[in-house]
Amino acid sequence: MDEPRATEDPGKAAGLTSAQVLSLLEPDQLVSAKRHHFGRRTAVPWQTVAFWILRVYWVAVLVVAVLAAMRAIKG
Amino acid sequence: MRSTSAPGLVTHEDRDRARDRLSLRRAYQTRGPRRWLWLLWLSIGPGILVMLGENDAPSMLSYAATGSRFGIGFFLPFIAITFVMAVVVQEMAMRIGAVTHRGFSELMADRFGGMWGGLLLTDLMFGNLLTLITEFIGIRAGLGYFHVPPVVAVSAAIVVIGVAITTGRYWTWERLIMALAVFNAVFVPIAILAHPAWSQVASAMVQFSPIPAWNTNTVLILVADIGATVTPWMIFFQQAAVADKGLTPADIHRGRFDTVLGAVLAAAFGMAAVVATSTLFSHGISLHNYQTANFASALRPFVGRIGASLFALGIVEAGLVAAIAISTASAYAFAEVRGQSRSLNRPLKEAWSFYLTLIGVAMVAGAVVLIPHIPLELVVLLVNVVAVLSTPPIFLFLLLLANDRQVMGEWVNRGWQNAASVIVGALITLAGLLFAVSVLDPRLI
Numbered sequence: 001m002d003e004p005r006a007t008e009d010p011g012k013a014a015g016l017t018s019a020q021v022l023s024l025l026e027p028d029q030l031v032s033a034k035r036h037h038f039g040r041r042t043a044v045p046w047q048t049v050a051f052w053i054l055r056v057y058w059v060a061v062l063v064v065a066v067l068a069a070m071r072a073i074k075g
Numbered sequence: 076m077r078s079t080s081a082p083g084l085v086t087h088e089d090r091d092r093a094r095d096r097l098s099l100r101r102a103y104q105t106r107g108p109r110r111w112l113w114l115l116w117l118s119i120g121p122g123i124l125v126m127l128g129e130n131d132a133p134s135m136l137s138y139a140a141t142g143s144r145f146g147i148g149f150f151l152p153f154i155a156i157t158f159v160m161a162v163v164v165q166e167m168a169m170r171i172g173a174v175t176h177r178g179f180s181e182l183m184a185d186r187f188g189g190m191w192g193g194l195l196l197t198d199l200m201f202g203n204l205l206t207l208i209t210e211f212i213g214i215r216a217g218l219g220y221f222h223v224p225p226v227v228a229v230s231a232a233i234v235v236i237g238v239a240i241t242t243g244r245y246w247t248w249e250r251l252i253m254a255l256a257v258f259n260a261v262f263v264p265i266a267i268l269a270h271p272a273w274s275q276v277a278s279a280m281v282q283f284s285p286i287p288a289w290n291t292n293t294v295l296i297l298v299a300d301i302g303a304t305v306t307p308w309m310i311f312f313q314q315a316a317v318a319d320k321g322l323t324p325a326d327i328h329r330g331r332f333d334t335v336l337g338a339v340l341a342a343a344f345g346m347a348a349v350v351a352t353s354t355l356f357s358h359g360i361s362l363h364n365y366q367t368a369n370f371a372s373a374l375r376p377f378v379g380r381i382g383a384s385l386f387a388l389g390i391v392e393a394g395l396v397a398a399i400a401i402s403t404a405s406a407y408a409f410a411e412v413r414g415q416s417r418s419l420n421r422p423l424k425e426a427w428s429f430y431l432t433l434i435g436v437a438m439v440a441g442a443v444v445l446i447p448h449i450p451l452e453l454v455v456l457l458v459n460v461v462a463v464l465s466t467p468p469i470f471l472f473l474l475l476l477a478n479d480r481q482v483m484g485e486w487v488n489r490g491w492q493n494a495a496s497v498i499v500g501a502l503i504t505l506a507g508l509l510f511a512v513s514v515l516d517p518r519l520i
Contacts, residue, residue, distance in 0.1 A: 018085040021093040024100065026323055029092065029176045031418075032084040038175075038185040038482055047475070051191075054468050058194065060511075061464040068460045068514045072453045 091420035092321040095246055099326070118329035119336065120249040121172075121316035124400055125165060125309050126158070126337030127256040130344055131206075131397030132213020132390050133455065134303040135262070138345045139370050139386075141296055142352030143360065147275050148285040150296065151346055155280075157304040158342040160499045162334055164470065167477040167488070167496070168310045169330045172317030174486045179314045181411035182476055195307075195469060196412045200436075202461040203308050203405045207440030208454050210401065213394035215444055220371050220387035229441040236399050236437050240430055245319050245419040256396045259340070261389040262347035268378040269354040276350060291517050294509055301506040302463040304341075305499070308404040310473055315407035319418050324486060351378065351386070398437060406433035463510045466503050474500065 016024070027033060043051065095117070102113040141150045168179065175182060180199075184192030211229055218228035235255075242248050278284070287293045313334075322330055352370060354377045375383040403419075409432045410417035416426035423430055443449060474496050477488045488496065512519050 016090060016093055016097065020097075021085045021089050024093040024096040025089060025321070026176070029089075029321060029323070030084070031086045031088050034176070038182070040188060041186045041479060041481065050471065054471070057468060064464060064511045064514055065457065065460050068456055069453065071514070072456050073450070 087422065087425065088416075088418045088420040091244055091246075095321050096323075115329055115332065118322065118326050119333040120253060120320060121313045121322075122165065122169060122330065122333030122335070123337035123340065124249065124252055124256060124316065124396075125313040126161065126334070126341040127259050127344075128312070128397045128400035129161070129304060129306065129309055130259050130341045130393055131210055131401075132217070132394035133206075133209045133458070134345065135348050135390055135393045136213065136370070137296070137299050137303055138348040139352040141300070142349035143355040143370075143373075144292075145287050145296075146353045146356035147271065147279050147350060149279070149283050149287060150300070151276065151279045151349055152283050153297070153300060154304075154345045154349065155342045157300050158338040158345075160301070160502065161304045161309070162338045163492075163495045163499045164305050164473065165309060165313050165334050165338075166331055167473055167492070168314040169317050169322075169334055170327055170486055171473075171476055171483065172314035173322040173327050173330055174324050174483050176318045176321075176323075177314075178318055178407050178411040178417065179311045179473070179476075180408040182314075182482065183472055184412055186476065186479065186482065187472065191472070192412050195472070196408055198461070198465045198469075199307055199311055199408055200405055202306075202458070202465060203401050204436055204440055205454055205458040205461060206306075206308065207398055207401050207436060208443050208451070209458050210394040210398040211441050211444040212451055212455075213390050214398070217387045217389075217391035217394065220384070225445055229445055232395055232398060233434070233437055233441050235395060236402060237434055239399060240419065240433060241423065243420070243422045245316075248419045249316075249320065252396060252399055255392065255399075258392040259344045259389065259396070261385045261392070262344045262351060265374070265378055265382050265385050265389070266347040266350040268382040269351045269374070270377075271350045271353060291513060295513060298463060298506045298510045298513070299459065301502065302459060302466070302510070305466055305470075305503055306462050307465055307469045308401050310469060311408045312400055312404035315404065315411070315417070319407075319420065327486070348389075351382075354378075398440075402433050402437040402440075405436045406430070459510070460514065463507050467500065467507055470496075470500050470503055 022030070028036075099114065099117050102110065102117055105113065138154065171182065172178070177185075180192060180196055183195055211232065214232045215225045215228045218231075219225065223231075239248055239251050242251070317330060352374065355373055358377070360373055371383040371387040374386055378386070406429050407417050410426075410429045413428075416429050418426065418429070421429065443454075444451070474488070474493075476482060477496075478493065480487050
């Protein structure tokens with residue numbers, strides 16, 4: 001139900017044939033092409049370090065958010 | 076940049092997007108002065124929507140509070156600077172969307188893995204829900220000025236969001252919301268009605284003065300203004316909207332114009348709110364309570380009944396446009412990570428989970444606002460905490476994607492764009508740290 005559906009020739013219904021639709025859109029703009037993925041990137045050393053810093057940052061953010069909420073509740 | 080062979084499957088979404096591309100192609104083929112305007116008209120949208128969406132109810136009330144507490148001075152040009160920062164960030168999101176035709180969540184999960192994609196999605200959904208609650212607070216308060224009961228106000232807003240998505244066409248949805256967003260301009264006539272000293276306005280813009288005293292309140296307003304103009308949902312929304320609109324690398328320069336135009340309009344309307352309420356400052360009235368009705372009632376002796384009513388309506392509009400944009404950003408991001416249909420070009424029956432998420436988050440936020448005795452001040456505080464502290468990591472990933480040659484090809488960031496981004500990133504991080512310190516121990520600022 002939630003998957004893209006191809007009608008017999010939906011382009012034609014809008015005054016466009018499927019061939020015209022294909023010519024108007026870039027190849028990777030088509031819904032069916034979007035099922036393909038770029039794939040994981042390989043992180044260089046400084047990015048690996050940055051990602052670990054980010055993990056620590058997220059934990060710190062969580063602590064700050066909880067503290068802020070607790071202080072606000074206490075008034 | 077990736078190239079794929081064109082598969083034979085053509086969907087309803089492809090057809091609608093192709094119709095928009097055909098309109099652009101026809102505009103390209105015309106001659107004369109109308110050509111540029113026509114091309115521009117067809118290309119603009121996501122940039123204007125994201126910037127005017129960011130002039131949301133809490134932002135406009137924050138600007139109003141700034142005007143009433145500090146008058147015309149440093150904060151007026153500072154608002155303009157924060158929008159320059161927003162342009163640097165949003166231009167990257169627009170460019171990535173036009174080149175890859177993918178939303179931010181999808182690319183994040185693709186390039187950095189499901190853990191980061193999921194973490195940022197969780198953060199976004201939580202932050203967006205809290206922000207949506209503040210938008211409904213604004214809508215409720217704005218309509219409350221006209222004695223509209225809260226249930227009616229919230230329900231009416233949800234109906235508007237629902238009607239907008241029944242179009243089944245991105246283009247129609249975009250034009251409807253843009254028409255609504257234009258009403259953000261009501262703050263300009265209110266500013267004029269307040270009869271400010273225009274020479275003082277001009278002087279403040281040029282000299283960044285008078286500079287307010289450095290204290291916790293000043294720092295919090297500085298941080299709030301930065302947090303009000305560079306937020307996570309804006310990145311997710313504009314990149315996904317650009318992809319949904321079908322913009323391509325050939326449209327990037329017009330996408331930049333769209334983003335800058337949106338920023339100029341939003342900055343002008345934000346500054347107008349400051350100017351409008353500066354009349355309260357000059358009459359010794361300082362409102363510490365951010366309630367819409369308080370501002371509208373306090374402004375009434377100076378801007379008249381019409382001006383006060385416009386102020387309340389302006390807050391309603393700001394909340395409504397932001398609620399639509401934020402709930403759409405949530406739906407885009409959620410569907411992207413789950414690999415589901417994610418386009419406003421899809422009919423309801425083909426993308427029910429996308430539309431259900433969109434209207435669902437709005438309904439949950441609206442329902443929360445209607446709960447009696449709910450600590451809304453706590454929600455507003457948490458919105459600021461989550462928004463200010465979660466922006467730096469998201470900005471880092473945006474910067475990495477904008478420099479990812481495998482994804483962006485020749486459209487990677489240039490040296491000056493990276494330099495500008497580093498400055499903006501440093502300011503955003505500094506704002507986050509200051510805010511964290513202010514939460515942990517305000518005496519340290």
